[in-house]
Amino acid sequence: MNQAEQRVPDAAGWLEVGRIEDIPALGARVVRTPGGDIAVFRNAEDEVFALRDRCPHKGGPLSQGIVHGRRVACPLHDWKIHLDSGLAVAPDEGCAARFPVKVDAGVIYLSLTPDEGCPDR
Amino acid sequence: MKEKLVLIGNGMAGVRALEELLKLAPEQYEITVFGGEPYGNYNRIMLSPVLAGEKTLDQIMLNDEQWYVDNGITLHKGKWVDNIDRARRVVHAGDVCAPYDRLILATGSNPFVIPVPGHDLKGVISFRDIADVDAMLQAASRPGRRAVVIGGGLLGLEAANGLAKQGMDVTVVHLMDSLMERQLDKPAAELLRASLEAKGLKFLLEAQTEAILGEARVEGVRFKDGQEVPADLVVMAVGIRANYQLAERIGLHCERGVVVNDTMQTFDPRIYAVGECVQHRGQTYGLVAPLFEQAKVCANHLAHIGIARYEGSITSTKLKVTGIDLFSAGDFIGDEQTESLVLQDPGRGLYKKVVLKDNRIQGAVMYGDTIDGTWYFELMRDGTDVSDFRDSLLFGQAHLGDSGHGDDNRVAAMADSAEICGCNGVCKGEIVTAITQKNLFTLEDVRAHTKASSSCGSCTGLVEALLAHTVGGDYSQSPAKKPLCPCTEFTHDEIRAGIRDHDLKSMAAVRDFFEWKAPDGCSKCRPALNYYLLCQWPGEYQDDSQSRFINERAHANIQKDATYSVIPRMWGGGTTPQELRAIADVAEKYSVRMVHVTGGQRLALYGLTKEQLPQIWGDLTQAGLVSGHAYGKALRTVKTCVGREWCRFGTQDSTALGIELEKMTWGSWTPHKFKMAASGCPRNCAEATIKDFGVVCVDSGYELHVGGNGGVKVRATDLLCHVDTAQQVLDYCAAFMQLYREEAHYLERTAPWIERVGLSYVKAKIVDDSASREALTQRFHHAQQFAQDDPWAARAKGAEAHEFTPIKQVG
Numbered sequence: 001m002n003q004a005e006q007r008v009p010d011a012a013g014w015l016e017v018g019r020i021e022d023i024p025a026l027g028a029r030v031v032r033t034p035g036g037d038i039a040v041f042r043n044a045e046d047e048v049f050a051l052r053d054r055c056p057h058k059g060g061p062l063s064q065g066i067v068h069g070r071r072v073a074c075p076l077h078d079w080k081i082h083l084d085s086g087l088a089v090a091p092d093e094g095c096a097a098r099f100p101v102k103v104d105a106g107v108i109y110l111s112l113t114p115d116e117g118c119p120d121r
Numbered sequence: 122m123k124e125k126l127v128l129i130g131n132g133m134a135g136v137r138a139l140e141e142l143l144k145l146a147p148e149q150y151e152i153t154v155f156g157g158e159p160y161g162n163y164n165r166i167m168l169s170p171v172l173a174g175e176k177t178l179d180q181i182m183l184n185d186e187q188w189y190v191d192n193g194i195t196l197h198k199g200k201w202v203d204n205i206d207r208a209r210r211v212v213h214a215g216d217v218c219a220p221y222d223r224l225i226l227a228t229g230s231n232p233f234v235i236p237v238p239g240h241d242l243k244g245v246i247s248f249r250d251i252a253d254v255d256a257m258l259q260a261a262s263r264p265g266r267r268a269v270v271i272g273g274g275l276l277g278l279e280a281a282n283g284l285a286k287q288g289m290d291v292t293v294v295h296l297m298d299s300l301m302e303r304q305l306d307k308p309a310a311e312l313l314r315a316s317l318e319a320k321g322l323k324f325l326l327e328a329q330t331e332a333i334l335g336e337a338r339v340e341g342v343r344f345k346d347g348q349e350v351p352a353d354l355v356v357m358a359v360g361i362r363a364n365y366q367l368a369e370r371i372g373l374h375c376e377r378g379v380v381v382n383d384t385m386q387t388f389d390p391r392i393y394a395v396g397e398c399v400q401h402r403g404q405t406y407g408l409v410a411p412l413f414e415q416a417k418v419c420a421n422h423l424a425h426i427g428i429a430r431y432e433g434s435i436t437s438t439k440l441k442v443t444g445i446d447l448f449s450a451g452d453f454i455g456d457e458q459t460e461s462l463v464l465q466d467p468g469r470g471l472y473k474k475v476v477l478k479d480n481r482i483q484g485a486v487m488y489g490d491t492i493d494g495t496w497y498f499e500l501m502r503d504g505t506d507v508s509d510f511r512d513s514l515l516f517g518q519a520h521l522g523d524s525g526h527g528d529d530n531r532v533a534a535m536a537d538s539a540e541i542c543g544c545n546g547v548c549k550g551e552i553v554t555a556i557t558q559k560n561l562f563t564l565e566d567v568r569a570h571t572k573a574s575s576s577c578g579s580c581t582g583l584v585e586a587l588l589a590h591t592v593g594g595d596y597s598q599s600p601a602k603k604p605l606c607p608c609t610e611f612t613h614d615e616i617r618a619g620i621r622d623h624d625l626k627s628m629a630a631v632r633d634f635f636e637w638k639a640p641d642g643c644s645k646c647r648p649a650l651n652y653y654l655l656c657q658w659p660g661e662y663q664d665d666s667q668s669r670f671i672n673e674r675a676h677a678n679i680q681k682d683a684t685y686s687v688i689p690r691m692w693g694g695g696t697t698p699q700e701l702r703a704i705a706d707v708a709e710k711y712s713v714r715m716v717h718v719t720g721g722q723r724l725a726l727y728g729l730t731k732e733q734l735p736q737i738w739g740d741l742t743q744a745g746l747v748s749g750h751a752y753g754k755a756l757r758t759v760k761t762c763v764g765r766e767w768c769r770f771g772t773q774d775s776t777a778l779g780i781e782l783e784k785m786t787w788g789s790w791t792p793h794k795f796k797m798a799a800s801g802c803p804r805n806c807a808e809a810t811i812k813d814f815g816v817v818c819v820d821s822g823y824e825l826h827v828g829g830n831g832g833v834k835v836r837a838t839d840l841l842c843h844v845d846t847a848q849q850v851l852d853y854c855a856a857f858m859q860l861y862r863e864e865a866h867y868l869e870r871t872a873p874w875i876e877r878v879g880l881s882y883v884k885a886k887i888v889d890d891s892a893s894r895e896a897l898t899q900r901f902h903h904a905q906q907f908a909q910d911d912p913w914a915a916r917a918k919g920a921e922a923h924e925f926t927p928i929k930q931v932g
Contacts, residue, residue: 007931017929026641026667029928040928044641061683064671066644073644075671075679077576080644091559091570112931 014102016111020046021106028063028072033112038099039063040108041072049083050101050110052120056094058080069103087119126423127212127221129202129367133158133165134396134412135227136184139418142762143192149424152194153219153327155212159199161185164560165250166409167592169442172283176557183560190418195219199545205371207389223391223423226368226379230361230407237272239333243619245355248280260354261287265579268292269352270343271330272931274302278317282442283320284356288530292323292350294342295332304438304449308465309472309488316445316470322426325350343749347483363405378405385419393419401433408436413562428629428636430612437498451484452476459483464515473515480508488810490588492532493517496868509879518582541583545575556591564588579833606645608638613649620657628654628665629774642668652754655790656862659904666921672752675924676912678736680727683722684714685734688913689741689749690787691800693761693779694722703744707737721758721796723749735925739917747911750787754868757796759783760808763820764801773818775801782816785851786858788908789901792865792874795858809837812870813861814854819843823850825884827857828875836872839880842888856887856894860903 009015015031021028023042030053031038038055039062047070053063060076071084080089086098097120098113116121126142128135131154139152156162160182161448167181170329189196200214204796205224212219232247234240245257255279262265266289270281273295285291293300297494299310314324329345330393333355343352363378374388378400382557385393385401390769395601400658406412411434421429437450455461455476464473471489478909480503489492496518497855507514535541535913555561555570559820567584574584604610611619625631628650642650642801647668664672677685689704695912703723714728729737738748761779764773779799786797798809799816809815809886817824822845826838841857844850865874875883887894916925 012152015929015931022923026921030921030928032927034932037927051328058681059683064679064683066647066668068641068643068647069639071643076681077322078644081186104684111558 001060006109009112013100014111017108017110019106020048020103023108027066028065028067030061030063031110032046034038035112037061037063038110038112040042040105040110041067044072044082046103047083048101048103048108050099051081051083051086052097052114054096055079055097057092057120062096065075123236124149124198124222125220126152126223127219127223128152128154128227129205129212130195130225130226130227130229130396130398131158131160131162131198132228132229133162133183133409134416135225137413137416138225138227138393138395138419138423139194140184141417142423145420145424145426147192148909149225152192153195153212154196155200155214155219156196157200157201158252160251161188161196161198163251164592168248168254169279170246170249171284172257173282173442174283179377180557199482202367202450204374205367206390207371207781221391223393225423226387226392226394226551227396227421228364228367228398230358231364232797233360233362235359237330237332239335239339240357242335242339242355243337243847244335244339244353245333245357248276248356248358249361253373257284257737257907258287258352261289261397263353263779266290266353267296267351268354268356269350270356271342272300272358272360273297273326274358274360275301275304275323275438276361277356277440278313278440280356280358281322281380282320284354289354291321292346292352293317293536294325294350296327296329298327300324300326301440303445304486305488306453306474306486309449309486312470312488313440313445313447317442320444330663331393350510356618361397361407362402368394368398371375376400379543383418383432384422385415385431386422401431404433405665406434406436408438409562411436413832424637430438435498435502435561437494439889447486447488448491449484449486450494450498451482453484453486455483462511462515477507477511480506480511482507494588495582495585496506499585505580505877506879506881510876532583532590537606540603542571542573542576542580542588545572545764547571547573552584552587553591556588561588562592570615577833581644586787600744602872605649606643608632608642609635610644611635616650617653619656620653626654628668637854646716648673652790652792652867656800656904660907668925673754675734676738676748676752676916677729677731678752683729684728685738687729687734688719688723688749689746690783691723691758692783693776694760695761695780696724700744700746703741703746707740710740711737719751719758721751722760723751723758725751732927733923735916735919735922738913742911742914742917747787748790754791754793755789755795756783756786756789757794758784760796760798762801762806768801769805771801771818772820773823773847774803775799775807775816775818778816778818778823778850779807779911781847781851782854785855785905788910789862789872789905790908791858792867793870795861795871797854811835812838815859816850825850825853825857828834828871828880830870830872831929832870834872839875841884852894852898853887854921855901856897857883859897859904860886862901862904 006016017115028039028041039051039053041049045089051063055074057079060074062072064075064112065072071080073080077093086096095118097114099114102109124349148913163183164181164183196221203213204213210221232249246253266863268284268289268291270277270293272332273293281291281293299307331345332343336339339355341349343349350895365375365379367582368379369375379394379398380400381394387394395819396412406697415431418429418431440447459478460477472541473487476484481504485497494634539549541549552571552573561567574581605613651665651668672678677687702844715727719725737775759779795813797814798807798812800809801818809817810826825841829838830836
């Protein structure tokens with residue numbers, strides 16, 4: 001872990017969570033927060049996405065799914081979720097709350113306030 | 122600027138091609154559609170149920186006008202195309218001109234009208250489009266009307282049935298002595314005629330129409346033999362002809378249809394043609410399944426994905442008359458070189474005939490119970506050798522009765538509340554509603570929308586039957602070639618052969634070689650490719666954990682609440698006080714929420730968090746316990762009884778044999794899970810005859826059984842052979858497992874694999890050919906050198922730590 005580990009977000013709401021290589025390509029890691037787990041994904045293009053770690057279907061941990069393109073397949077019943085929007089791939093309906101995330105000089109920053117549009121359950 | 126695409130013909134085939142194209146390349150073309158009828162795109166096949174009053178016009182619309190708007194498509198409905206200027210590439214339809222870069226002709230077919238005197242009288246119509254149905258419904262709305270339908274084929278009978286249901290007095294006139302002679306043999310046609318007569322239809326067979334009588338309107342029909350039948354409505358349903366007049370006029374090569382190549386291009390490569398207007402390799406098609414296959418190939422080519430080829434279709438027939446089940450496909454008459462298997466049960470109104478040549482199905486015709494039609498059709502299309510199950514072929518495929526349905530496999534008779542998919546709790550009514558309201562055509566569609574048959578798959582047959590029954594038989598048939606996943610057009614077998622023959626040693630190399638559509642594949646193909654590479658290149662290929670399902674990545678089973686279960690190996694089902702003590706200690710130390718005895722003679726610990734796993738494995742490893750691979754597509758357990766050492770009936774030492782088998786095979790990855798058992802005598806307490814590989818000890822040696830399954834679909838094993846020594850058991854087991862590893866499709870258990878390739882094939886490779894067996898055994902042992910490495914021990918020591926810890930803990 002980084003020295004002087006940041007435990008709360010900075011004034012702009014960003015929390016440093018680790019380096020991009022801490023997440024395997026086409027994989028995910030979990031950020032554990034008092035409000036529940038947030039899954040942080042990295043795809044083959046080194047894009048990073050963050051979603052509430054709960055599938056809209058039956059609450060499966062999306063962080064444990066197989067990542068492909070900009071999608072993740074839920075490990076419980078194989079629903080596909082769009083990583084960039086949190087929406088279930090049609091014809092399934094539902095969404096996982098999306099959290100702002102950015103990468104700066106290889107460091108991943110996450111906001112713990114979900115984007116609007118999808119209720120964070 | 123976008124290229125311009127013009128579609129002529131707003132019917133099922135043409136619009137299907139557009140739908141496929143929009144899926145592949147939504148932005149590539151600016152699309153214009155010309156349609157002669159004043160509607161959006163509707164399901165022409167469902168005109169019969171509309172006529173019969175079972176469906177409304179709204180229910181059979183496939184794409185309403187909003188769909189064209191939503192997809193940016195310009196629709197010119199009710200416009201007939203007069204000419205196409207191929208030099209300037211412009212379509213002319215009255216006052217409308219549309220330039221094109223590419224053009225699709227989908228002009229369909231025209232009903233054939235017999236040119237007898239009076240054929241143009243008022244009240245003489247064909248059965249082709251909505252206007253015809255309207256005319257028939259109008260005629261029927263006046264009471265006491267008499268109708269004559271000329272043509273006792275598929276279309277004629279559907280029209281006749283519809284008119285009768287509308288209250289008309291209907292006589293069907295047919296030139297031949299037997300109905301639907303192109304689709305049915307005599308016995309089946311007789312049963313059909315009896316059923317239709319019971320519904321009130323009258324028949325005149327071997328009747329040649331000489332004239333249609335009447336002054337201004339039709340009044341009757343006269344036949345060659347002088348007989349006359351009064352009629353207020355005459356429906357001509359004697360057949361269809363491809364409509365290729367426009368194509369011919371603009372100089373495209375036509376024979377019985379517009380001639381196209383395997384990419385659906387006409388002799389002008391900018392012009393494609395699909396559907397009933399097409400002649401491909403000498404064949405024309407009037408059923409929807411081939412048209413949809415053509416549409417898909419055409420769309421692929423338009424999207425510049427040139428890998429798809431249309432290679433022709435084998436078709437089957439079903440009649441869409443409620444309460445009548447008939448099916449036929451291929452050559453069901455036969456000749457002196459064929460044999461016919463026939464089942465006749467007049468009491469139940471059943472008739473089945475399967476025509477074989479060299480033990481391969483040439484054709485089938487069925488009446489009364491058609492649930493196995495799809496199965497026969499698949500066997501015929503794949504050219505499967507049926508000798509291994511020829512004795513039970515006529516009784517159908519046992520699959521369909523699974524999941525508690527028993528013999529009640531007549532989907533038509535099922536109540537709407539009957540549960541079809543037991544995994545996802547989907548009832549018949551929900552499936553039928555989804556099919557009709559969302560216009561679903563394929564099994565994949567139904568799975569996506571309803572989840573029925575998307576889990577264990579045991580109800581696939583029922584869902585297919587329901588689909589066939591709801592939308593007519595042509596839809597549900599899966600394409601001849603089943604691609605591995607939506608990322609590719611290639612099959613499991615083609616891809617495995619490519620990996621082997623072209624030295625493809627990484628997933629990227631495979632995807633590159635086969636021109637994968639998605640750069641990093643999908644959750645379906647990645648685990649499959651990972652397995653195929655691992656199996657083909659043991660010791661060379663580096664396993665890709667991100668392409669494994671979570672259970673195999675975490676070496677534990679994920680549960681519904683995202684906790685995990687841990688199951689250590691108990692060799693041959695035996696254990697010791699020390700092992701039990703270690704398991705008990707771990708269960709207490711980590712507050713395990715449940716300790717459960719598994720079906721495979723082991724103990725399972727439930728309710729563990731992912732972070733706890735490496736520590737627990739550390740404790741278990743200390744006591745000498747190793748991973749049981751209960752989470753893997755891998756060797757699971759070898760179940761045993763206590764055998765000769767204890768049991769008064771035991772003939773051999775089944776326990777020691779089971780332990781040896783497990784020591785030899787543990788750690789091996791397989792296409793799907795692989796279970797074994799060894800029983801000490803034919804009482805078979807270890808239930809060896811429902812395992813993938815089972816040994817039943819007998820006094821003279823060992824019986825080896827393969828391909829059993831006690832799960833989704835109960836299947837007793839097939840007897841592979843009898844061997845004399847325990848060493849032979851081990852050798853045959855290794856060979857069998859290796860053959861399965863090398864040749865089964867990923868996620869295919871041994872039972873369906875053996876049903877697919879045939880027991881004779883497996884015997885030939887393992888029993889009859891000792892060189893083949895030895896080579897397989899050797900390859901198995903070679904692979905095992907790299908596989909027998911306890912994953913728990915390594916992870917307990919810190920391997921793959923990122924898998925088991927959060928990246929960050931806040932608060």
